[in-house]
Amino acid sequence: MFVRDDIDVASLPQPLTLDSFAGLPPEHQPTVRTYTVRRVDPEARQITVDFVVHGEHGVAGPWAAAAQAGDTLHLMGPSGAYSPDPAADWHLLAGDEAGLPAISAALEALPSNAVGKAFIEVAGPEDEIELVAPDSVDITWIYRGGRADLVGENRAGDHAPLVEAVTTALWLPGQVQAFIHGEAQAVMHNLRPYIRKERGVDAKWASISGYWRRGRTEETFRQWKRELAEAEAGQG
Ligand SMILES: Cc1cc2nc3c(=O)[nH]c(=O)nc-3n(C[C@H](O)[C@H](O)[C@H](O)COP(=O)(O)OP(=O)(O)OC[C@H]3O[C@@H](n4cnc5c(N)ncnc54)[C@H](O)[C@@H]3O)c2cc1C
Numbered sequence: 001m002f003v004r005d006d007i008d009v010a011s012l013p014q015p016l017t018l019d020s021f022a023g024l025p026p027e028h029q030p031t032v033r034t035y036t037v038r039r040v041d042p043e044a045r046q047i048t049v050d051f052v053v054h055g056e057h058g059v060a061g062p063w064a065a066a067a068q069a070g071d072t073l074h075l076m077g078p079s080g081a082y083s084p085d086p087a088a089d090w091h092l093l094a095g096d097e098a099g100l101p102a103i104s105a106a107l108e109a110l111p112s113n114a115v116g117k118a119f120i121e122v123a124g125p126e127d128e129i130e131l132v133a134p135d136s137v138d139i140t141w142i143y144r145g146g147r148a149d150l151v152g153e154n155r156a157g158d159h160a161p162l163v164e165a166v167t168t169a170l171w172l173p174g175q176v177q178a179f180i181h182g183e184a185q186a187v188m189h190n191l192r193p194y195i196r197k198e199r200g201v202d203a204k205w206a207s208i209s210g211y212w213r214r215g216r217t218e219e220t221f222r223q224w225k226r227e228l229a230e231a232e233a234g235q236g
Pocket residue numbers: 033034035036037049050051052053054057058059060061062097098099101102147148149210211212213214215216217218219
């Protein structure tokens with residue numbers, strides 16, 4: 001949650017939530033952005049959050065690019081329900097840079113004998129990071145050839161290289177647990193129908209959602225998600 005510098009946070013009802021700002025005018029409301037808790041160290045009382053730096057647009061990305069030790073962030077949460085299910089025969093994980101913190105944490109949470117495949121789309125080889133994963137989980141890095149918001153439509157959304165990588169990958173036998181998060185057009189309009197309809201994976205085995213949408217801020221992306229949910233509810 002990003003609060004304007006001229007707001008005296010200490011004077012607001014604590015603990016600080018969106019309700020703390022009730023009664024303040026719209027321009028004094030905080031800006032909310034959603035991030036993954038990549039790592040928790042209870043002893044050091046530290047959490048780690050990995051931000052995608054995606055240029056000068058937006059609030060959180062530019063904040064992270066310029067952040068200095070001692071800068072303040074206000075947190076709400078956490079929420080989230082995924083954890084690896086030991087009953088799954090194999091695990092399919094996929095996403096882009098925004099989904100990478102969640103995929104990294106999910107890979108670390110898998111039991112050491114887990115079998116699976118992870119597909120991660122990034123701009124290029126310089127964006128690969130060290131991952132800790134069980135030996136039998138194959139990790140494939142996919143290069144898009146540029147920043148996710150800047151590449152042409154032929155490398156994004158319906159044409160994201162991640163979509164082709166996942167939909168052409170060899171499907172393993174047995175019950176899959178899928179964990180897929182990234183750019184919304186690629187994930188919600190391409191990978192989700194592939195997993196749920198073509199592969200017939202039940203919702204309880206699938207954590208699949210868009211984390212951001214090209215050309216939209218988080219606020220207008222929330223509207224996009226509402227419209228998609230309404231359209232799907234209308235299809236009965
Ligand atoms: C559950 C969940 C967990 C998430 N975890 C993480 C995380 O751990 N790390 C992380 O970096 N993101 C994560 N995201 C995605 C993040 O919330 C969005 O990327 C968010 O829009 C960033 O806010 P912003 O203020 O930087 O940009 P906004 O103000 O929302 O958008 C400004 C512009 O930047 C573009 N943009 C936004 N995100 C990206 C991106 N990733 N790449 C390229 N262009 C972009 C938008 O399309 C828009 O044009 C998560 C999202 C969800 C729903």
